[in-house]
Amino acid sequence: xxxxxxxxxxxxxxxxxxxxxxxxxxxxxxxxxxxxxxxxxxxxxxxxxxxxxxxxxxxxxxxxxxxxxxxxxxxxxxxxxxxxxxxxxxxxxxxxxxxxxxxxxxxxxxxxxxxxxxxxxxxxxxxxxxxxxxxxxxxxxxxxxxxxxxxxxxxxxxxxxxxxxxxxxxxxxxxxxxxxxxxxxxxxxxxxxxxxxxxxxxxxxxxxxxxxxxxxxxxxxxxxxxxxxxxxxxxxxxxxxxxxxxxxxxxxxxxxxxxxxxxxxxxxxxxxxxxxxxxxxxxxxxxxxxxxxxxxxxxxxxxxxxxxxxxxxxxxxxxxxxxxxxxxxxxxxxxxxxxxxxxxxxxxxxxxxxxxxxxxxxxxxxxxxxxxxxxxxxxxxxxxxxxxxxxxxxxxxxxxxxxxxxxxxxxxxxxxxxxxxxxxxxxxxxxxxxxxxxxxxxxxxxxxxxxxxxxxxxxxxxxxxxxxxxxxxxxxxxxxxxxxxxxxxxxxxxxx
Amino acid sequence: xxxxxxxxxxxxxxxxxxxxxxxxxxxxxxxxxxxxxxxxxxxxxxxxxxxxxxxxxxxxxxxxxxxxxxxxxxxxxxxxxxxxxxxxxxxxxxxxxxxxxxxxxxxxxxxxxxxxxxxxxxxxxxxxxxxxxxxxxxxxxxxxxxxxxxxxxxxxxxxxxxxxxxxxxxxxxxxxxxxxxxxxxxxxxxxxxxxxxxxxxxxxxxxxxxxxxxxxxxxxxxxxxxxxxxxxxxxxxxxxxxxxxxxxxxxxxxxxxxxxxxxxxxxxxxxx
Numbered sequence: 001x002x003x004x005x006x007x008x009x010x011x012x013x014x015x016x017x018x019x020x021x022x023x024x025x026x027x028x029x030x031x032x033x034x035x036x037x038x039x040x041x042x043x044x045x046x047x048x049x050x051x052x053x054x055x056x057x058x059x060x061x062x063x064x065x066x067x068x069x070x071x072x073x074x075x076x077x078x079x080x081x082x083x084x085x086x087x088x089x090x091x092x093x094x095x096x097x098x099x100x101x102x103x104x105x106x107x108x109x110x111x112x113x114x115x116x117x118x119x120x121x122x123x124x125x126x127x128x129x130x131x132x133x134x135x136x137x138x139x140x141x142x143x144x145x146x147x148x149x150x151x152x153x154x155x156x157x158x159x160x161x162x163x164x165x166x167x168x169x170x171x172x173x174x175x176x177x178x179x180x181x182x183x184x185x186x187x188x189x190x191x192x193x194x195x196x197x198x199x200x201x202x203x204x205x206x207x208x209x210x211x212x213x214x215x216x217x218x219x220x221x222x223x224x225x226x227x228x229x230x231x232x233x234x235x236x237x238x239x240x241x242x243x244x245x246x247x248x249x250x251x252x253x254x255x256x257x258x259x260x261x262x263x264x265x266x267x268x269x270x271x272x273x274x275x276x277x278x279x280x281x282x283x284x285x286x287x288x289x290x291x292x293x294x295x296x297x298x299x300x301x302x303x304x305x306x307x308x309x310x311x312x313x314x315x316x317x318x319x320x321x322x323x324x325x326x327x328x329x330x331x332x333x334x335x336x337x338x339x340x341x342x343x344x345x346x347x348x349x350x351x352x353x354x355x356x357x358x359x360x361x362x363x364x365x366x367x368x369x370x371x372x373x374x375x376x377x378x379x380x381x382x383x384x385x386x387x388x389x390x391x392x393x394x395x396x397x398x399x400x401x402x403x404x405x406x407x408x409x410x411x412x413x414x415x416x417x418x419x420x421x422x423x424x425x426x427x428x429x430x431x432x433x434x435x436x437x438x439x440x441x442x443x444x445x446x447x448x449x450x451x452x453x454x455x456x457x458x459x460x461x462x463x464x465x466x467x468x469x470x471x472x473x474x475x476x477x478x479x480x481x482x483x484x485x486x487x488x489x490x491x492x493x494x495x496x
Numbered sequence: 497x498x499x500x501x502x503x504x505x506x507x508x509x510x511x512x513x514x515x516x517x518x519x520x521x522x523x524x525x526x527x528x529x530x531x532x533x534x535x536x537x538x539x540x541x542x543x544x545x546x547x548x549x550x551x552x553x554x555x556x557x558x559x560x561x562x563x564x565x566x567x568x569x570x571x572x573x574x575x576x577x578x579x580x581x582x583x584x585x586x587x588x589x590x591x592x593x594x595x596x597x598x599x600x601x602x603x604x605x606x607x608x609x610x611x612x613x614x615x616x617x618x619x620x621x622x623x624x625x626x627x628x629x630x631x632x633x634x635x636x637x638x639x640x641x642x643x644x645x646x647x648x649x650x651x652x653x654x655x656x657x658x659x660x661x662x663x664x665x666x667x668x669x670x671x672x673x674x675x676x677x678x679x680x681x682x683x684x685x686x687x688x689x690x691x692x693x694x695x696x697x698x699x700x701x702x703x704x705x706x707x708x709x710x711x712x713x714x715x716x717x718x719x720x721x722x723x724x725x726x727x728x729x730x731x732x733x734x735x736x737x738x739x740x741x742x743x744x745x746x747x748x749x750x751x752x753x754x755x756x757x758x759x760x761x762x763x764x765x766x767x768x
Contacts, residue, residue, distance in 0.1 A: 287663075288659070288662075307662070315663065315665040316665075322660070327655045328660055330674075330675055330678070330679065331679065332679055341664070345664060345665070345666070391660075
């Protein structure tokens with residue numbers, strides 16, 4: 001198995017798709033050779049390609065939910081390629097699919113195929129797609145970020161299932177991902193790509209333990225950053241007591257009885273999987289979702305539950321940075337307008353004074369004056385997130401809520417954002433409520449940690465307390481599931 | 497600046513020509529609008545370039561003056577329709593709740609009645625003057641603009657930047673006109689072109705039915721009506737205003753297409 005790794009725009013997916021003789025969105029394969037089983041397929045006819053795809057080479061997409069047809073049961077879709085290519089009769093293909101379901105650790109393999117895509121979880125759907133890819137007994141399977149959209153605990157199960165199935169079937173695989181720690185667990189060889197060029201190509205062991213190129217070295221060490229925890233005994237800037245919340249029309253609480261506090265100039269990381277209520281917590285604190293019960297105290301004063309009843313000062317001191325910087329900025333406003341608006345709105349700054357402050361903020365986020373007239377579409381992902389941070393900072397807040405601010409970014413870019421946030425904290429004494437699902441990020445930034453699971457706070461304390469044994473079951477599982485950048489990690493964890 | 501595509505150029509040229517002749521009508525029309533200058537249905541000649549109409553008025557002059565009326569009524573009605581429809585639509589989308597319900601159901605109610613019949617009923621009980629015509633047409637048509645702008649705005653209203661503005665404490669007016677409207681503009685502009693064409697057709701239809709522009713004033717629908725009997729004798733007088741209507745509709749459409757294309761691929765446009 002070959003692992004392809006690189007940041008977005010590195011050309012990983014293009015390579016993956018061209019291995020099937022396919023160029024996405026008008027990409028033309030202008031030169032070179034693609035040999036599949038010794039046959040050149042770059043210039044093969046549509047008919048030849050059709051006979052190859054789904055038979056000799058198959059594909060596992062990133063989003064299983066979008067790749068399955070919701071109107072057909074899983075079995076129909078899993079065996080479709082095998083049957084239509086004449087690789088097996090319907091009965092034989094179904095028998096094989098059941099066998100694959102069993103190997104991939106799916107529940108009730110005999111009847112699993114009769115379910116519909118919406119009746120199974122995301123991790124199970126991803127395994128079903130792997131079964132679909134393996135069913136025609138292909139020679140090559142292409143995995144395009146199959147676990148990126150999954151929670152860490154689910155990811156671990158899917159990864160080990162894929163690895164075992166691939167090994168047992170003896171097929172070749174191309175595994176595309178941006179997460180080096182993941183690929184280190186599963187691939188035999190690794191190719192590091194950047195901007196369409198190969199940076200380094202070697203065995204997994206060599207890449208992880210003895211990277212030759214600077215870029216690879218940076219990738220390998222990216223998760224190793226640690227952060228010295230700060231503890232102050234100043235009165236907390238934000239205190240949450242007995243917070244319980246639910247969405248209208250739902251009969252269960254999304255948050256139940258949450259208590260936590262953030263000291264000035266420190267970072268509280270809220271960790272949990274999707275559905276744990278982390279983002280709801282942010283909505284409750286900002287007043288978008290009034291809680292059913294509980295109290296939010298900000299800087300010694302009780303905040304009104306509803307946003308509309310909060311004063312402008314309340315709003316100013318509590319800013320938010322979103323996960324998707326693309327949609328968090330108005331695409332029709334320039335960077336200058338985006339950052340300038342809070343200055344005007346909260347402090348009445350206009351004209352030259354405003355411009356001077358905007359430039360000052362741009363310098364703080366390491367972008368500089370040249371960016372002031374750009375539109376969001378002219379910025380890279382990391383730059384967009386920096387502008388969002390500057391917009392929050394413009395209000396001179398006491399607390400910034402960061403909702404998964406780095407999870408849509410490439411590792412090295414994310415690292416830059418985390419460093420920026422830490423620098424800004426040291427300079428401005430601002431506190432962060434940092435919502436994330438990534439333990440590595442937590443290690444890099446948190447002073448205190450709150451672990452959430454199904455709307456409840458399962459563990460809360462300073463970083464050294466939370467990340468040290470004895471663990472409760474959930475925290476233990478969460479910590480164990482985070483891929484580590486070393487060989488054999490997955491075997492160790494799954495063996496336990 | 498990119499090159500303007502050829503269809504858009506053609507559209508711009510024809511639309512421009514129509515607009516020019518509408519504005520400059522007093523200067524370029526050879527005769528007055530209701531001046532009887534010749535015989536009935538005279539053929540085209542050097543004196544009357546397009547011939548004369550059913551009572552001997554110069555057809556070219558009638559067409560030019562009629563174009564002025566048609567374009568004026570259609571543009572004004574488009575503006576009325578657009579301002580009412582989009583403002584109401586944006587407010588409905590942003591405020592939501594019962595305001596949205598009341599507005600939307602009212603619009604459904606109006607749309608359930610065929611526009612033309614509704615207009616005929618209203619116009620038959622009201623004095624048919626140009627302002628009344630514009631208002632009736634504009635308000636009836638604003639229902640379509642309302643639907644579109646509400647749909648577009650509800651998509652935008654859930655974006656994080658709108659939530660960010662809300663969290664900043666911005667008022668509704670800022671949210672609607674500074675955050676949502678600029679991003680809703682390109683589909684709305686394209687729709688404006690479409691609405692204008694419908695207005696041209698609408699006013700022509702009304703005039704043809706006798707409830708639009710009243711004689712002796714001229715508009716394209718009215719000219720068709722006056723000369724329709726000539727078709728039986730092979731006289732093309734009724735076809736010329738029809739050609740004018742078609743040419744205007746197509747050329748405005750070409751321009752609208754180009755505008756949509758251009759604004760949506762602008763920096764930060766919705767298509768990236």
